[in-house]
Amino acid sequence: MTKTYDLIVVGGGPGGLPAAIAAARAGLKTLLVERSAALGGLANSGLPLLGFVDRAGDHVVGGIPQEFVDRLSQLGGTMGHYPCPVHNSLTIINPHWFRIVSFEMCREAGVDVLLYAELMDVKTENDRITEITALCRGEVRSFRASVFIDATGDACLATRAGALCQKAEKLQPPSLTFTIGNVNKERFRAYLKQHPETAKLPDTYGMEQNMAQFDAKAFVFTGFGEFIAKAKENGDYSLPRDRIIFMTLGEPGQVLINTTRANGVDTSDYESVLQGEFECHNQIKELMLFFKKYAPGFEDCYLASISPCLGSRESWRIVGQKTLTADCLTDYATPEDTVTLAGYNVDVHVPHSNKLSIQPVEHAVGIPYGCLVSKNIHNLLVAGRCASIDSSIYGLTRVMATCMGMGEAAGTAAALALQTKRDPKDVDITALRETLLENNAILTTGKKWNYTE
């Protein structure tokens, strides 16, 4: 039996969740198809949500994404937004609460959720998607809809539908993050006070860390290059990373490590992903031994958890009606067709290297609606990582708060398209923006976030 919906969203991560919730709240019969056993996508790893507050201190993502944070806050699942001299703002979340809140918000909105459901086939007629099939724990199921949103991160739906897509020649590498417990932060801080040079950032960062940030409850640390050098000399370190990056979690003594790197791996290629998983699991073993032997405060730490899967930074993106390019940084533009704001920095894990580069972005910029609309498949929108963004500026838009903002915009646009019997590309953008604003989305800069709240 083929079930029919108004809208099908494929991918239940930061892009897909607000898309499905916004559309269902607007009255669309909405199906969310997710291949794993839980909602949340990469937010399930425990990484902090970046991009809620920009470098100038403006609150730049509101609406459903901020509602996630408020609901998490009520449950003790986040400490809210914290300032950070490198990442602008950090919103540390408890990934387990994020999963629970995701289920709750989908259920309340009336979204039909499929888990363990991997997209298999996509049927198109006259440049429109008509039907998809998903493998649901060994059972093949078919679904039809009027509009589709690809929120798979890797543009799985778009590529299979024959949508025009782009992929950079050299991709930012994926990483597997993991959590360790029993870290003695006081011992770490004592070392830092005596050796502030450990936190000096490489020249490829256009900014510096400051000592005060490490006294906060929520912080990200980049450093320990001196121990990496020593461990290399001793034959104890072979990872392609010149610094350790870790971030605090809400739980005392726990930190999340973002240091593994699978250079050359393309997460849209099956064999390549397998190679990346093997490589990164091996790197985690090496890092655990490294932490215990070299890193002050980490002597008695233990491996608490490994993220559900290799995290992809970059693969396929659609070619949209519009593409956001680096030009937006010349005047920090928020054009009239802006449907969400990108308030992070251009953060690039330099392909095939051990380096990371960050270009500071002083103000958020607008993501135009056309970046979410397929150029050639008439009933396809995207949300999240696979939006139409030029690779030169992609490091600015791939963070989770920004992906969530795109999701709300795509879901709201899908509803407007169906209500006005238009294709997504012909949606009245003024009406779309009005609806987004009514739902507390933020489309212009200038509203300061009060960090003391």
Ligand SMILES: Cc1cc2nc3c(=O)[nH]c(=O)nc-3n(C[C@H](O)[C@H](O)[C@H](O)COP(=O)(O)OP(=O)(O)OC[C@H]3O[C@@H](n4cnc5c(N)ncnc54)[C@H](O)[C@@H]3O)c2cc1C
């Ligand atoms: C190592 C690493 C560290 C990062 N650090 C941060 C950070 O600190 N803060 C931050 O804000 N951002 C960070 N990012 C970026 C951010 O996490 C991602 O860009 C963001 O999660 C993208 O959201 P998304 O919804 O587009 O994709 P995803 O989060 O990847 O979600 C996609 C969802 O679609 C599902 N899916 C995929 N294919 C299919 C299919 N064929 N069928 C059905 N379902 C499918 C997946 O299971 C998943 O649930 C990091 C990324 C990486 C890789």
